[in-house]
Amino acid sequence: MSESAVQIIARGPRENAEAAAAAIDADPTLEGATYSILEEDEDRNIWRIDAFPTTAEEVEGLKATLADYPVTVTVEKLADADWLAMSLSGLPPVRAGRFFVYGAHDEGRVPPNAVNLKIDAGAAFGTGHHGTTVGCLEAFDDLLKRERFERVLDVGCGTGVLAIAAARTGSRIAVGTDIDAPSVRIANENAALNQAHASFVHASGLNDQRVRRHGPYDLVFANILAPPLVALSQDIKMALSLGGVAILSGLLRTQERRVTAAYTSRGFRLEKRIHHDAWSALVLRRMG
Numbered sequence: 181m182s183e184s185a186v187q188i189i190a191r192g193p194r195e196n197a198e199a200a201a202a203a204i205d206a207d208p209t210l211e212g213a214t215y216s217i218l219e220e221d222e223d224r225n226i227w228r229i230d231a232f233p234t235t236a237e238e239v240e241g242l243k244a245t246l247a248d249y250p251v252t253v254t255v256e257k258l259a260d261a262d263w264l265a266m267s268l269s270g271l272p273p274v275r276a277g278r279f280f281v282y283g284a285h286d287e288g289r290v291p292p293n294a295v296n297l298k299i300d301a302g303a304a305f306g307t308g309h310h311g312t313t314v315g316c317l318e319a320f321d322d323l324l325k326r327e328r329f330e331r332v333l334d335v336g337c338g339t340g341v342l343a344i345a346a347a348r349t350g351s352r353i354a355v356g357t358d359i360d361a362p363s364v365r366i367a368n369e370n371a372a373l374n375q376a377h378a379s380f381v382h383a384s385g386l387n388d389q390r391v392r393r394h395g396p397y398d399l400v401f402a403n404i405l406a407p408p409l410v411a412l413s414q415d416i417k418m419a420l421s422l423g424g425v426a427i428l429s430g431l432l433r434t435q436e437r438r439v440t441a442a443y444t445s446r447g448f449r450l451e452k453r454i455h456h457d458a459w460s461a462l463v464l465r466r467m468g
């Protein structure tokens with residue numbers, strides 16, 4: 181994730197928020213900008229837009245568009261610095277269900293009865309040590325006891341660990357995407373390192389042609405922050421086949437209700453929650 185990633189929040193009465201959202205939709209220069217709109221406080225009629233620009237032009241474009249409407253706009257930096265700090269090499273290997281995630285320094289210690297994933301993190305997130313990654317791998321391991329997933333998409337791939345885990349357990353298509361170009365390069369290197377048939381593309385959101393052409397997917401991983409998980413709920417739904425599964429993480433336990441509501445209101449059923457420390461991973465199935 182880029183160090184300068186920001187979230188733009190606009191609050192106001194429903195009619196103002198909806199008019200501002202319509203203006204974002206109508207602006208061709210903001211076509212790729214991801215945002216969500218939801219009711220924050222029913223009693224006070226406060227609606228809220230959360231926008232997640234991925235370029236400086238989108239930041240300026242969103243600010244300029246929102247300034248034309250009677251809404252209160254704030255810009256917050258997305259907390260990603262801690263995540264990158266987790267990507268240190270030299271960490272011990274991690275076991276999550278059938279998966280064993282290890283670095284180059286543990287080459288000689290891989291167990292014979294696991295799906296071994298050798299992950300070099302470099303500047304990308306995803307050594308397998310973070311509670312969110314472990315939660316996703318455990319959720320996937322559990323699903324694999326009963327189901328097969330032919331087509332898998334990994335939104336916010338980081339090192340590529342999740343899509344590589346899918347490719348190594350029989351998924352025919354394993355595609356990953358990240359807004360961070362160095363992560364995509366590292367993920368492709370890790371795919372080669374693991375002889376995994378997984379490919380990764382640098383893209384913002386799920387509307388990229390290279391992502392869409394392999395869909396609909398049977399399983400979508402998205403280990404990103406809670407606000408983009410909410411903002412991407414419709415795109416993730418459309419990327420999934422009926423009956424397909426979303427494994428979502430990157431959210432705190434305290435954010436579970438908000439993320440779950442965004443998906444259940446779109447026809448998903450919550451099947452499982454996995455907790456590690458303060459972090460949560462959700463398994464949601466598209467029912468409608």
Ligand SMILES: C[S@@+](CC[C@H](N)C(=O)[O-])C[C@H]1O[C@@H](n2cnc3c(N)ncnc32)[C@H](O)[C@@H]1O
Nearest residue numbers: 181305306313336337338358359360385403404
């Ligand atoms: C917590 S890391 C997850 C990495 C890996 N999937 C894992 O589970 O270990 C989140 C990744 O999502 C990327 N990201 C954040 N928001 C995104 C978005 N809207 N679209 C695509 N990637 C995003 C970040 O650049 C970062 O690499």
